[in-house]
Amino acid sequence: MVAIRSGTLCASALALALLGACDAPPPGAPAPGSAASASPECVTLAEGLYEFNDGQFLAVSSSYAAANGAAAWQNEISSGFAGAGFPWMGLRIRDRVATLTGTAPGADAKAAALTAGEASIAAHPQAGAAGLLVVDAISVEGGERGVGESLAVLAESGISLETCQRAFTDTMAGRNVTFESGNARISPVSAPLLDAVTGVAALCSRFVVEIGGHTDTRGADDYNLTLSQGRADAVRAYLVGKGVSEENLLSIGYGETAPLVTAATPEAYDRNRRTEFKVIAR
Known part of the structure; x- marks a missing residue:
């Protein structure tokens, strides 16, 4: 993940950007608005959280604060699962998608965990207001795999044509x-x-x-x-x-x-x- 403040990023500054870009251009880089900064090797990025994949920056969230907020929601919500009787259940929030993960000891336990997980997300002040799509990625021990299992894997990986196609293919298998x-x-x-x-x-x-x-x-x-x-x-x-x-x-x-x-x-x-x-x- 790369945190970017608004500005122009050039190829020569990529390594520095991957460590965290700042408002000022790196030493030796052309100033924004100059002829050199308008080269095809430069790109203007809005403030936000990005993945660098296949030579492109992909916005993960509209703002860095929102992305950090989602991570905080994830931790706050999932921290209560053990106390609710579901220590095996996890949560992954990326963009507007929330996947409930883990391996349940049985079908009844899975059903109860899904209900509790959805209720916990809805009750969270920020996550509940965000309109998250909640997806079942919970498997049953010795039984069915969670239908959102491949989605949960995608949420933890880089987004590319290949990883997206694999997620669709595996989900539909x-x-x-x-x-x-x-x-x-x-x-x-x-x-x-x-x-x-x-x-x-x-x-x-x-x-x-x-x-x-x-x-x-x-x-x-x-x-x-x-x-x-x-x-x-x-x-x-x-x-x-x-x-x-x-x-x-x-x-x-x-x-x-x-x-x-x-x-x-x-x-x-x-x-x-x-x-x-x-x-x-x-």
């Missing part, structure tokens, strides 16, 4: 968005999965995310194309409703044109009827 039969209405059981996907899209806001809808081969081609587009649009609307910018999302219905398997079996139909997420550089 063995899972699928469920719709009502023959229409584009999302089943309520898919809400935890879509919340995890929303969190990934929110952290990967520097990229465009394509939402691809696919059907099986049953039904007319035109019908399947329309159905898949409606379902992709429904997923996009869900993410937008949770705070992801519309301009970061693209929905495309592929109908039955891109099957994973070509067999005419129930298993093949299940695999081909899917929603996929592809990360695209701007």
Whole structure:
């Protein structure tokens, strides 16, 4: 992480900036506004907290104070989990996404912990007012993995096209968005999965995310194309409703044109009827 005060940063000053930039340019660097400072190697950054990744600075938060505040909220909230009976539960807040993590001893313990964790976040004066998206990343010992597990990993790593695509792929592995039969209405059981996907899209806001809808081969081609587009649009609307910018999302219905398997079996139909997420550089 790099804390930057507003000003112009040049390539020659990168090492100094990684240690903490200051208002004045480093010795030997051109003054802001000079011809040299306008070179392609210089960039003007607003005050904030940044990651330097793939040769670019990525804003992690709109302000350094807000970023530090989120870290403080995280510590203040999670410090109460042990006293509430959930010493194994953790919390990671990045931007507007909060993931509840850990391994529960059983399904009932997980359900109770999720309820307690969500209530603790909502009751916190700053975190509760921030409108955080809370995602389940809690696994059950010897059982299911938390649907937001890959999101939690992403929240602890650098944001790149590769890490974002991996988070989408791993989140969707063995899972699928469920719709009502023959229409584009999302089943309520898919809400935890879509919340995890929303969190990934929110952290990967520097990229465009394509939402691809696919059907099986049953039904007319035109019908399947329309159905898949409606379902992709429904997923996009869900993410937008949770705070992801519309301009970061693209929905495309592929109908039955891109099957994973070509067999005419129930298993093949299940695999081909899917929603996929592809990360695209701007």
